[in-house]
Amino acid sequence: MFAEHKPSWILTGTVVACIMALYVPGVQRTVPGGDSGELITTACELGVAHPPGYPIFTLLAHLGMKLLPLSPAHSVNLVNSLLGAAACGFLCLTVCRLVGPGPGAVLAGGVFAMSKLSWQWSMVAEVFTLNNLFVGLLFFLTVSFHCAETPRQRWRTAQWGALCCGLGLCNQHTLVLYVLAIIPWVIYRLHSLTVSP
Template identity: 60%
Template sequence: MNEENLTPAGELITAAYELGVAHPPGYPLFTLLAKLVIGLFPFGSIAYRVNLLCGLLGAAAASLLYYTVFRLSGSYAAGILAAGVFSFSRLTWQWSISAEVFSLNNLFVGLLMALTVRFEEAATAKERSKISKVGAFCCGLSLCNQHTIVLYVLCIVLWVLFQLFKGKELSFGHLLKLGLCFLAGLLPYLYLPASSYLNQARWTWGDQTTFQGFLTHFLREEYGTFSLAKSEAGSSMREMLLSQVTHMKTELSFTVPALAIVAWLRTAMQAKQEKSSMIWLFTGMLCIYSLFFAWRANLDITKPLFMGVVSFVLY
């Protein structure tokens, strides 16, 4: 079947139902989770079940955001406010009630942030070692969904390694174990060549039975590995950044960003040194993501279709 005949949501549902391969980079984790839910939930249509999965993932992401903000600020109200604003923002709501990979990506961002907080709060080296291994596995697993999370992963990995090194807890053996945990998280990608080899789906994308075919799909070479599209003359970085600010103003008004800035300043000034470093880490992650995306999003956002694509990925 021609992939151009399907919307992204329809394609993902079809790939999950028939155990095919979705568009690059393949989204093996989402496909397998959706297939599991399709088999376990005895009610509703196939599309309804996958949509329900995305709703549950979005709810879990909001819960993790609540936990992270509460642990950083010590305020239940701050956690509830942050989770509420996130949950009821238009794009969060939109992509948590339809079959898309964004709610799962949000879940992983929230999970990695929550694990970072737990790592910093750990009282013993043994506990930090355990959390870092779980985090390494989750970092690998998160890359089995949306690749844009790699920017967050890099920031967190470098920060955790620095903390371990500073505490003289980073041995070669520990580093090796972290690497193995990370690779274990990438195991769902074995699904791509397996699905392609079995070739039982009526709809699938590409051929991953060869190493080159797998790399082409994994690296999104058909789209451009570090770009949203191949051979597109896009808007400038300045236009992209202005679009982000305008989008924030439209979606959240001035009130929410103002409250966020006040909360950030208050928490950064009053937090203990270790929590202050996490606040700077999370702030840096957001800034790096926004700047990198504005640099590499090579689409003309004056066109409504491309603006929609940009808002999807930026979200």
Template identity: 80%
Template sequence: MQFHLHADSIMLTGPGPGAVLAGGLFAVSRLSWQWSMVAEVFTLNNLFVGLLFFLMASFHCAENSRQRRKITHWGAFCCGLGLCNQHTLVLYVLVIVPWVLSRLHALKELPFLGLVSLGFCFIAGFLPYIYLPISSYLSTARWSWGDQTTLSGFLTHLLRAEYGTFSLAKAETSVSLNRMLQ
């Protein structure tokens, strides 16, 4: 897909040589293949970022309010789901959401119930967080970040208070970094 910049809008056109070349180079990239077998949050985060950009472009090109409403609901759901995976997505969400809401407001397509509906879609995307306290209580969340059976432990994980420390493994007693790596 190519983007053509005009003074007042972005038009999407069909695939051209640049898009085919970019996709082909990405497909045969050694680094892409090397990391394709690693279970890591960053790759999934990239998927959500790409999905949000796709939804944003689709929203911009939507021909009527029904299409925009459908796209915004999927976007709200993907924002919630993506934030369950990696909080750095908030950097994109903080730009995209105000833009979408301002466009809807300008088009007079943002009633109060529509805003509530978008909120519910976001919360539906955020539902995987329900699994954390349940799995922590059942002791099935091995190597989870802390104890999410309490509200304090859940908020510690949700707000990533332990991120960047060496306290990343769930244990009843203190575990040294050396022992944890073994």
């Protein structure tokens, strides 16, 4: 899969690296306001935050604290900026898959990265960037499903999409708005492509 889409992966990697170069210097080094303090504390203790608990965010943040030789707050904030850049990368990769690598893909990832809320939530410990990552991943998997050439590729992509939906719903319930649109379409396409001659 990598070889046939190598230019798309290279372009996406470049976009993510550029976004990280912009995000990392602006990351908060201390505990910001809002839910960030609770999320950082939860990651330190491997506890449970306010509902829905954010288990994936907590585990990723805890891993970041173990791997990065920084203060807990700075580490979790930095992990969040990595998640934000990855979300932009999946948006870029989705456009690459749809229309090929080019300026449109760079623009999609870059404009999303620079939007006020994406930038704001990528600087502090919040769950919104992980939600953006799951949405970007769902977009990429949906386009990959649409572009799949064989039933085996469609089924494999649908299975990855199901995993992504489950993990994403553990993080933020608003993902259900995307899931309610994508799942019926995927089921319809799987059924119609299976029974068509």
